[in-house]
Amino acid sequence: MTILPQNRKQxxxxxxxxxxxKVAREAGLTVDKMCIDxxxxxxxxxxLESPRRPIDDGDLEKW
Structure with a gap:
């Protein structure tokens, strides 16, 4: 277990x-979502087996 000083930000x-x-692209993977915290x-x-999930458009009509 590593304990970092409280004032040091990661x-x-x-x-x-x-x-x-780059590694994901070389492996042929498609990034669906990325979170950095x-x-x-x-x-x-x-x-790879299921279609991409639909975009949540809040039930807006297409113009």
Missing amino acids: RASPATVRSYL GGKVEIHFAD
Whole structure:
């Protein structure tokens, strides 16, 4: 277990995030959603077997 000083902030570096996405692309994965919260990077990949989930448009009519 690592204990960090309270005044030290963690954040994900752009280079780290790029490397994660590069590896995913090389593996042929499609990123569905990505959340970055401080030093935590959470990447959700699209399911290859099911269609992409519909966009929540709030029941707006198409013009």
